[in-house]
Amino acid sequence: MVKNLSKEGSDKIDWDTEDELEIQEIQDAIFSSCRDLRTTGQHALSGDGEASSSSVPCRLSKFIQQFVVMGFSEESIAKAIEQNGENSDLVLDALLTFKVIEDSPEEQPTASPQLDPSICSDDSYSEYNENFLDDVYEEESWSSDSDNCICYLKDESSSLSENEQTLLSLANMGYPVEEVSIAMEICGKEASLAELTDFICAAQMSRAEDPYLPEDVKPKLKHISNDSGGYKKRKMFNQLCKGKKQRTIFDEDPISLPKPMIGFGVPTVSGPAMVRRTLPKQAVGPPFFYYENVALAPKGVWDRIASHLYDIEPEFVDSKYFCAAARKRGYIHNLPVEGRFPLLPLPPRTINEALPLSKRWWPSWDTREHLNCLQTAIGSARLTDRIRKAVEDVDGVPPMRVQKYVLEQCRKWNLVWVGRNKVAPLEPDEVEMLLGFPKNHTRGGGISRTDRYKSLGNSFQVDTVAYHLSVLKDLYPEGINVLSLFSGIGGAEVALYRLGIPLKNVVSVEKSEVNRNIVRSWRENTNQRGNLIDFDDVQQLNGDCLEQLIDSFGGFDLVIGGSPCNNLAGSNRVSRDGLEGKESSLFFEYPRILDLVKNIMCGER
DNA sequence: CCTAGGATGATTCAGGCA
DNA sequence: TGCCTGAATCATCCTAGG
Numbered sequence: 001m002v003k004n005l006s007k008e009g010s011d012k013i014d015w016d017t018e019d020e021l022e023i024q025e026i027q028d029a030i031f032s033s034c035r036d037l038r039t040t041g042q043h044a045l046s047g048d049g050e051a052s053s054s055s056v057p058c059r060l061s062k063f064i065q066q067f068v069v070m071g072f073s074e075e076s077i078a079k080a081i082e083q084n085g086e087n088s089d090l091v092l093d094a095l096l097t098f099k100v101i102e103d104s105p106e107e108q109p110t111a112s113p114q115l116d117p118s119i120c121s122d123d124s125y126s127e128y129n130e131n132f133l134d135d136v137y138e139e140e141s142w143s144s145d146s147d148n149c150i151c152y153l154k155d156e157s158s159s160l161s162e163n164e165q166t167l168l169s170l171a172n173m174g175y176p177v178e179e180v181s182i183a184m185e186i187c188g189k190e191a192s193l194a195e196l197t198d199f200i201c202a203a204q205m206s207r208a209e210d211p212y213l214p215e216d217v218k219p220k221l222k223h224i225s226n227d228s229g230g231y232k233k234r235k236m237f238n239q240l241c242k243g244k245k246q247r248t249i250f251d252e253d254p255i256s257l258p259k260p261m262i263g264f265g266v267p268t269v270s271g272p273a274m275v276r277r278t279l280p281k282q283a284v285g286p287p288f289f290y291y292e293n294v295a296l297a298p299k300g301v302w303d304r305i306a307s308h309l310y311d312i313e314p315e316f317v318d319s320k321y322f323c324a325a326a327r328k329r330g331y332i333h334n335l336p337v338e339g340r341f342p343l344l345p346l347p348p349r350t351i352n353e354a355l356p357l358s359k360r361w362w363p364s365w366d367t368r369e370h371l372n373c374l375q376t377a378i379g380s381a382r383l384t385d386r387i388r389k390a391v392e393d394v395d396g397v398p399p400m401r402v403q404k405y406v407l408e409q410c411r412k413w414n415l416v417w418v419g420r421n422k423v424a425p426l427e428p429d430e431v432e433m434l435l436g437f438p439k440n441h442t443r444g445g446g447i448s449r450t451d452r453y454k455s456l457g458n459s460f461q462v463d464t465v466a467y468h469l470s471v472l473k474d475l476y477p478e479g480i481n482v483l484s485l486f487s488g489i490g491g492a493e494v495a496l497y498r499l500g501i502p503l504k505n506v507v508s509v510e511k512s513e514v515n516r517n518i519v520r521s522w523r524e525n526t527n528q529r530g531n532l533i534d535f536d537d538v539q540q541l542n543g544d545c546l547e548q549l550i551d552s553f554g555g556f557d558l559v560i561g562g563s564p565c566n567n568l569a570g571s572n573r574v575s576r577d578g579l580e581g582k583e584s585s586l587f588f589e590y591p592r593i594l595d596l597v598k599n600i601m602c603g604e605r
Numbered sequence: 606c607c608t609a610g611g612a613t614g615a616t617t618c619a620g621g622c623a
Numbered sequence: 624t625g626c627c628t629g630a631a632t633c634a635t636c637c638t639a640g641g
Contacts, residue, residue, distance in 0.1 A: 257618080294633060296617065327633080373632060380610055411630080448608060458633045488633095562633085570632030573614050 255302045255314060257295055261328060263315035267342040267467065268322070268349065276338065283310035283334045286555065286601060287483075289594055290335065290468065290492075292460065292562030293587070294569050295328040298578050301568055302330055305579070308591040310334075315468075319461035323347045324354035325371040325414075325434045327461045329562075336471045343466045343498050347436065351416065354434060361417035365403050371414045371426075374434060375571060376457030378425035379413030391421040428452040435491075436462025436498075438522075442489055445521055447514050455515055460491030460562065466499050472558065479504040479530070481553055483597065485538055485561030485590055486510065490519035492560045497526065505553045508534040509541065509561075538589040543596050555601045559594050563587040 262269055264277075291309060295302075295316045302314055309332045319327035322342070348354040350369045352362070387409060390402050398406070406423075409415065415423035426434070428449060432441050435456060442452040469492075472480065479502030484492050487510040496503055510516050516534050523532055533549070535541060550556065566572060567581020579587055 259619090292633095296632060298616070326631085328631085329633085372630095375632075376634065377610095382611075408630095412632095450607095450609060454633095456633090460633095565633050566635085569634060570616065572632085572634040574635045576615075576634085 254299060255306065257316050257328075260321075261295070261316050261318040262321055263317040263331070263468075264337040265340075266317065266321040267340075268346070277313075279312065279334055280310045283312055285334055287557055287559050287597060288333070288335055288472065289559040290331065290333040290465075290561075291590055292329055292331050292465070294565045295330045296570055297330075297565075297568040298576065301579050305330075305587060306332060308588070309594075317464055319464045320349070320370045322349070322463040322467065323434050323436065323461060324349055324351050325374050325461075327373055327464070329461075329464070331465075331468060333468065335468060339471050339474070340467055341470045343436070343463050343470075343495075347434075347463055355416055355430065358416045358418060361419055361422065363397075363417065365397060366407060366410065366417070368407075368411070371416075371434070372411055374414065374426070374431050374457055376454040378453055379409070379415055383409060383413065384415065384423050384425075387415070387423050388421050428456065431456045434461075435459055436464075436466070437489070437491075437494060441494075441522060442518055445514075445517050447518070451514060455489045455512070455518070458565075459488050460495065462491055462495045462498065465491060466495035469495055469501075469558075469560075470499055472496075473499055473501050476501060476557055478502065480557040481505040481555065482507070483556045483559045483593070484508045485559070485593060486563050486586070487515065487519060487534075487561070488512075489515050490522060493519060494522070497528070503528060503530045505531045506533070507549055507556075508532060509536070509538050510534065511536055538586060538593065541589075541593055541596075543600070546593070546596050547600050550597070550600050556597055559597055561590060563590055 260269065289309075291305070293305065295318075306312060306314060312332050312334065314330040314332045315337075316328070316330045319325065319329070324347070351371060352359045352369075387406050390406060391398055394402065397403075410423060413425060415425060418424045428442060429439050431453065432439060437456075437459075442455055447455070480496070481504050482492070482496065484490075484506060487493070487508040490508070493503060493506060493508070508516070508519060510519070513536070516536070520532060520534070531553075563586050564583035567575055567577045567584035568579070569576070575581055577584070579585060
């Protein structure tokens with residue numbers, strides 16, 4: 001069933017051949033277009049943070065949205081962005097500072113009521129917001145460059161009446177406009193936001209418990225069915241303000257990790273039958289999309305990620321079912337889940353099978369069969385020396401205390417036995433093999449050993465991703481056009497290639513030059529003939545740029561990528577700041593770009 | 606400047622047990 | 624139910640040495 005693409009195979013493929021010069025010209029034109037756009041004030045907030053009344057791109061909207069869902073007013077956000085640019089950390093700091101000032105009665109005796117502390121889950125945010133904006137601003141005051149992109153302009157909102165501002169604030173928090181209106185009528189115009197949120201939540205709770213309530217209404221109320229309403233929201237906001245390392249906490253049932261972590265199924269475990277899932281209408285392609293990140297992110301992160309990707313339930317899969325190393329990851333995608341097949345041959349799934357030379361030295365008391373997650377750093381030589389001495393000092397089987405210490409360190413650093421009493425970290429080519437990359441994929445071309453580990457540690461496990469992508473093979477026998485965001489060392493491209501799906505046009509976005517070179521070199525080594533256009537910054541990809549790309553080869557079939565996990569990963573002791581972290585906030589670029597691609601391809605732009 | 610080594614916990618979740 | 628323990632975790636920053 002599976003055909004791994006051989007050299008001969010790839011030569012037989014009927015490629016869309018294009019003169020290299022022509023490709024270069026297209027590429028140059030697109031690059032210059034993007035640069036031009038970047039410097040000609042297309043962004044509502046330019047470098048100096050000046051607000052513009054022209055159309056506001058989705059990126060900015062999403063950037064603002066992340067603060068709106070925390071309960072900050074759009075005025076404060078606009079002010080904070082003006083002062084700090086689009087740096088999440090700085091903007092958040094500024095917002096918290098505003099909040100402290102506004103909460104101080106001595107300094108601000110007449111604080112605006114819309115800044116009343118409150119917070120909500122943002123699952124229903126967009127929907128309610130759209131309703132709200134439809135109702136309130138039928139033809140003015142805001143602009144949007146897509147149906148899914150709602151943008152706020154500072155000047156207009158500040159010209160609203162107090163009532164309208166209250167309405168706007170509550171709608172931004174996710175409360176339905178109709179319910180806000182009713183609450184304002186019943187509680188009176190003098191009512192504080194706290195009173196209004198309490199009233200709305202009480203009403204929602206009472207309806208949620210109503211056995212005669214239609215089922216299609218109940219899910220929307222799920223997030224308030226198990227809490228104490230506005231009080232809890234305000235309490236959460238207060239927690240939010242306590243420190244910088246706050247997170248959005250969700251009222252509704254948080255997304256939990258499945259056990260076993262096999263998603264919709266893996267080829268090596270006879271788990272529950274493949275489910276036929278129903279995707280929300282707006283999530284259905286084209287294009288197909290596939291998003292990845294660490295499964296063990298801080299609480300609430302996956303809820304937020306899903307809320308920006310059509311509320312699709314993430315598929316959590318541990319790659320230990322595909323190879324000898326664990327890799328717990330979440331994937332949100334709109335691919336079919338039936339008819340998947342794995343890459344063949346199936347890779348070895350135990351340490352002994354994957355590293356047969358280590359078998360000879362493996363002590364019986366080290367019962368590991370799988371390696372832990374392959375990370376970006378390795379154990380030091382000094383550590384392996386300490387372990388050697390600890391084990392050498394005893395005759396025969398070491399005492400439990402030593403065993404425990406050694407095993408703990410081996411698990412922590414993924415050490416393997418390479419000699420009598422001798423452990424060592426994995427070699428880079430072993431990591432390549434475990435992750436499903438060809439040998440020497442990251443070797444040479446100016447990359448250091450340390451950076452090889454780093455690039456590999458940040459990559460996909462190819463067999464896992466390929467299994468999910470395998471359904472594309474029958475759908476695109478002639479090959480596909482791929483938009484690969486946060487490409488890294490090309491895990492997605494390698495997966496598609498190994499599935500035998502020809503890569504016609506690949507637009508790859510990757511910050512690291514070393515990684516871009518690895519992908520380019522791999523393509524040359526494998527004699528691929530499609531086009532590779534690469535960018536170094538996702539933020540360069542604006543609507544006009546994407547439009548030109550899509551015009552030049554007729555649209556993307558797949559938008560794939562895993563955004564930075566730095567601020568989500570448990571290993572990060574310094575800046576595990578969640579989705580608002582410096583790097584991880586680039587996640588918001590993914591739905592922004594996906595929306596743009598969808599809209600351009602639907603001809604709605 | 607580049608590279609490698611070393612020191613640096615917190616946040617989750619699961620399972621056991623009183 | 625609450626507490627404890629164990630386990631896992633796509634990392635960051637500083638420094639020394641070439």
